[in-house]
Amino acid sequence: MATEVYEDGLDLQIGLIEAVMPSEASxxxxxxxxxxxxxxxxxxxxxxxRTIVLENPFLRVIVIPGLGGRVLSLFDKRTSTExxxxxxxxxxxxxGRRGATMRExxxxxxxxEDRLNALGNVDSxxxxxxxxxxxxxxxxxxAVGGTGLSFxxxxxxxxxxxxxxxEARVFNRTFxxxxxxxxxxxYLGDGEIVGNAFYSSERDAGLTIEPASQPLxxxxxxxxxxxxGRFTDLRDLAPRQLDTWSVRLVPYSxxxxxxxxxxxxxxxxxxDLLRVQTTEQRLGHKLLLLTEDGQTLEAPADxxxxxxxxxxxxxxxxxxxxxxxxxPAKEEVLRTDVGARRAAPATPSQISRARxxxxxxxxxxxxxxxxxxxxxADRHLAxxxxxxRALARRDFEEAEHSFExxxxxxxxDHLSWWTKAVAGRLTEVGDEERPELLNAHYLAPLEPAxxxxxxxxxxxxxxxxxxxxxxxLEDTPDSFVEVACLFVEAGLCDQxxxxxxxxxxxxxxxxxxYLQAYCFLTGSRMTIEAADHLAAAExxxxxxxxxxxxxxxxxxxxxxxxxxxHDRIGHMLRFATPAHT
Numbered sequence: 001m002a003t004e005v006y007e008d009g010l011d012l013q014i015g016l017i018e019a020v021m022p023s024e025a026s027x028x029x030x031x032x033x034x035x036x037x038x039x040x041x042x043x044x045x046x047x048x049x050r051t052i053v054l055e056n057p058f059l060r061v062i063v064i065p066g067l068g069g070r071v072l073s074l075f076d077k078r079t080s081t082e083x084x085x086x087x088x089x090x091x092x093x094x095x096g097r098r099g100a101t102m103r104e105x106x107x108x109x110x111x112x113e114d115r116l117n118a119l120g121n122v123d124s125x126x127x128x129x130x131x132x133x134x135x136x137x138x139x140x141x142x143a144v145g146g147t148g149l150s151f152x153x154x155x156x157x158x159x160x161x162x163x164x165x166x167e168a169r170v171f172n173r174t175f176x177x178x179x180x181x182x183x184x185x186x187y188l189g190d191g192e193i194v195g196n197a198f199y200s201s202e203r204d205a206g207l208t209i210e211p212a213s214q215p216l217x218x219x220x221x222x223x224x225x226x227x228x229g230r231f232t233d234l235r236d237l238a239p240r241q242l243d244t245w246s247v248r249l250v251p252y253s254x255x256x257x258x259x260x261x262x263x264x265x266x267x268x269x270x271x272d273l274l275r276v277q278t279t280e281q282r283l284g285h286k287l288l289l290l291t292e293d294g295q296t297l298e299a300p301a302d303x304x305x306x307x308x309x310x311x312x313x314x315x316x317x318x319x320x321x322x323x324x325x326x327x328p329a330k331e332e333v334l335r336t337d338v339g340a341r342r343a344a345p346a347t348p349s350q351i352s353r354a355r356x357x358x359x360x361x362x363x364x365x366x367x368x369x370x371x372x373x374x375x376x377a378d379r380h381l382a383x384x385x386x387x388x389r390a391l392a393r394r395d396f397e398e399a400e401h402s403f404e405x406x407x408x409x410x411x412x413d414h415l416s417w418w419t420k421a422v423a424g425r426l427t428e429v430g431d432e433e434r435p436e437l438l439n440a441h442y443l444a445p446l447e448p449a450x451x452x453x454x455x456x457x458x459x460x461x462x463x464x465x466x467x468x469x470x471x472x473l474e475d476t477p478d479s480f481v482e483v484a485c486l487f488v489e490a491g492l493c494d495q496x497x498x499x500x501x502x503x504x505x506x507x508x509x510x511x512x513x514y515l516q517a518y519c520f521l522t523g524s525r526m527t528i529e530a531a532d533h534l535a536a537a538e539x540x541x542x543x544x545x546x547x548x549x550x551x552x553x554x555x556x557x558x559x560x561x562x563x564x565x566h567d568r569i570g571h572m573l574r575f576a577t578p579a580h581t
Contacts, residue, residue, distance in 0.1 A: 003129050003136035003159045004055045009048050010062065010072075015091035016043045017100050017119070031097045034146045035116045038100035040092045052124060052138045054155060058162035058305050059251065061155065064105075068118035069140035069153060071106040074251055076205070078162065078277070078306050081253035083205045085189035085224065092119065103225065106249075108140075108153050108168060109183045111234065115144055133159060148174035149237070161280045162305050163263070165212065167246035170237065177236035182243060183218065183229030190224060197266070198226050199258035207251045208261045214245040215371050235374070243374060252277050254308055259323070260336040265303070269323045269336055274311040276325065278303035284328040287311070293318040301325075362388060362489065373405075380410035387416075391423060392491025399423040414443035418450060419490065425457060426492075448479035449486055452499055460498070466505035477507040478545040481552075484515045489551045493523030511547055513537035514569070518555045521562075534559070538568050547576045 019036040032038075051072075054061040062073035067090075074083040084105060092100040096114050107118060122142040129136040137156035144150060150173055156165040172178050191200035198221065199206030209228055218229030230245060237243060252258065252266040255277060259269045264282070268275045276287070282303040289297040295317065303309060313320055325334040362385055364372075369389075372382040387402030403420035407413065417440035424434050440450055455469050473479045480503035487496035500516045503509075513533040520530035547553060553576060560569040 002056075002132040003134075003157050004053070005126050005128055005136035005138065005157075006053055006055075007126065008051045008053050010051045010064070011046055011048050013044055013089035014047050015089065016041045016045060017092050020099070032099065032116060035098060038092070038098045038119070040094060040100050044089055044091070052126060054136055054138065054157040054164075056157055056159050056161075059157060059164065061157060061164055063124070063138055063140065063155065065124040065140065066121050067102065067105075068107055068115065068120060069122040069124065069142070070104070070118075071155070072104060074106070074164065074207075074249070076162070076251045076253045079254040079308065081203075081205050083188075083207055083251045083253065085187050085200075085203065103187050106166075106184060106186045108151060109181075109185055109227075109229075110144060110147065110149055110151065110170060111179065111181055114185075115142075116146060117142060117144065127154075127156075129159070135159065135165075143173070148172060148176070148178050149180065162251060163279055164249045164251075165246060166249060167212075168244065170243045172237040172241050177238055179234045180237040180243070181218075181229055181231050181234050182245060183216075183227055184247065186226045186228070187224060188226050191221070193219065193221055193226075194258050194261065197252070197258060197261035199252070199255070199261075201257050204256065205251070205253040206258055206261075207249050208263055208266065210248040210250065210263045212246040212248050214243075214374065215367055216245065216247065217371070230374070238375075238377075250279055260334055262334050265325050265334040267323055267325070267334060267336060269320055270313070271319050272312065272314045274309075274313055274320070274323065276301070276303060276309040276311075278305050278309075280305055282327070282333070285333065286326040288324040288326060289313075289316075289320045290322040290324075291316055291318045292321050380406045380413065380416075383409070384413070384416055384419075387419065387423070388490050391419070394426075396423045396427045400427070411439075412443060414440040414447060415449065415486070417443070418447065418453060421453060422490075422492070422495070425453075426495075448473055448476075448483050452483045455502065456495060456498065464505070467502060470502065470506055474506050477509060480507060481509060481511050481515070481545060482549075484512060485549050485551045488515055488519065488555065493519040497523065508536075508540065509545065510537040510540045510542075510568070510572075511545065511552060513540075514559060515552075515555055518559060534563060534566060538566060542568070542571070547572060552576075 017038045017040050020039055021036050049064050049066050052063045058078050060075040060077055061071060064070060064072050076083055090102060090104055092102045095101045098116055101114050102119060109115060122140055125139040127137040127139065135156045135158040137154055140153040142151060150171050152169040154167040168182055170180065170182050188198055189200050189203060191198055191206060196210055197206060197208040216228050216230055218227065218232045220227045228247065248263060250263050252261060255266060255268040255275045257268050259267055264279050266277050285301045285303055287299045287301050291297065301309065323336040324332060327333050364385065366389060369382045369386050372378040383402050383406035387399045387406060390399035390402055400420055400423045403416050403423065406416050417436045421434040421436040437453065440447065451470055451473060455467055484496050484500050484503065487499060497516065497519045500512050503512055513536045517530040517533040520526040547556060556569050556573050560573060
């Protein structure tokens with residue numbers, strides 16, 4: 001069955017509200033302006049709401065554009081269970097900037113409270129699947145009055161998985177910064193957070209929440225509401241800045257309790273029963289049980305999303321204490337971690353201090369780089385550093401993508417154009433011209449890295465004569481070191497080795513030998529060749545060009561820790577460090 005997307009109508013018992021016109025003298029009116037304040041009347045009536053339904057064999061999702069575009073129902077068809085907490089009547093209660101709020105469903109927030117139009121109409125657009133194997137979806141959108149922000153919320157349901165992808169695109173339409181913190185609020189009732197999952201044992205329903213793009217740092221649950229937010233505090237969304245983030249909501253139900261869950265599988269491991277539920281069909285798997293007496297028991301398992309797997313455990317020799325679900329290639333699909341709880345989020349002051357005290361560096365971890373990509377001021381650098389990381393992993397396609405992202409925000413960075421071209425060359429897909437080099441040449445025609453690329457793009461020469469392509473660099477010998485450092489910093493030791501080998505034919509510099517020794521030891525473990533270069537550097541007279549780049553000092557420090565007998569390295573470090581600091 002393909003994903004179905006269709007419009008329908010739903011009769012709902014709903015509490016009535018009345019509008020209170022704004023008053024200049026009223027602080028409450030200023031809070032809700034430019035919208036009128038709302039007041040629950042205590043009365044109810046049955047009303048028919050237009051709905052948009054997304055449905056596949058496993059899930060049914062109901063969206064109501066007339067109530068702020070919220071998801072009112074996330075129904076698990078596998079077990080006939082409603083994942084969200086539902087009340088017999090939708091009753092607004094006092095609260096929020098407009099005076100009335102509704103604690104139902106899943107909705108998008110752009111700050112600490114509900115959007116001012118969270119109970120009003122928003123635009124919607126149905127997206128039919130292209131074929132039986134394509135997902136279907138719906139767009140929800142609004143220009144949010146009084147804020148300068150607009151949003152598009154995309155809900156997508158694949159045909160073969162019990163999973164809902166939610167993507168938010170929030171845009172600052174103005175030329176001024178706007179306070180912002182995007183989040184989803186999910187009205188799930190009482191329960192507990194287990195890792196990246198929430199489960200209510202009382203209602204026997206829950207879901208795993210997996211960020212699909214940007215990190216979501218604020219996970220809070222209280223008074224029946226789970227809030228998944230971009231940050232723990234408000235941030236400025238810069239003029240004309242777009243923030244995009246997405247999450248995968250993976251429902252689970254009828255497990256009794258939740259022991260562990262991933263995007264693929266959830267499980268409850270009790271003393272006498274094991275229950276496993278899967279998001280999609282998974283054949284040829286294994287269940288590995290560890291018992292209290294240290295035994296590991298193994299059983300084959302074919303997992304189907306429409307069937308909840310139940311395995312009695314009364315006959316086990318001792319109590320089970322851990323479970324691993326293993327795929328056909330012995331990959332780990334799930335491992336129980338009994339008692340796992342999500343760590344409390346950092347306080348706003350902690351995040352603020354870290355943000356201003358820790359500039360982005362090559363050593364910054366990938367998660368923080370993805371966080372930094374939110375800020376336009378840091379976005380280009382964050383993507384550049386991610387691309388550099390990908391190069392070091394030899395993930396050249398990811399590197400090309402990251403540099404492409406960086407160049408979208410700073411097209412004048414000729415080194416990113418060059419590095420993107422390097423990544424393209426290393427994918428070894430064809431010999432076509434790389435337009436990135438044309439852009440780099442236009443911006444910086446004398447960049448030595450471009451000469452290096454012209455040389456490295458050629459087939460390796462077996463001759464001993466220096467390449468005439470690089471003859472002009474002999475007048476500025478530090479250019480050879482500069483290019484070598486670019487390659488070493490990017491983790492491309494194979495490229496650095498070939499470059500330094502050619503550079504030494506043009507000029508004999510101690511730093512080139514040290515960089516070559518570092519590459520041999522860290523990249524290819526060629527210890528004899530590395531020792532030869534260390535000895536060659538020792539024989540050269542002490543003189544310029546002296547090391548000053550951070551990667552040069554890092555290389556020398558790494559070598560000196562391993563070869564303290566090389567006094568020249570220590571001397572160069574002592575010589576360089578005061579000037580560098």
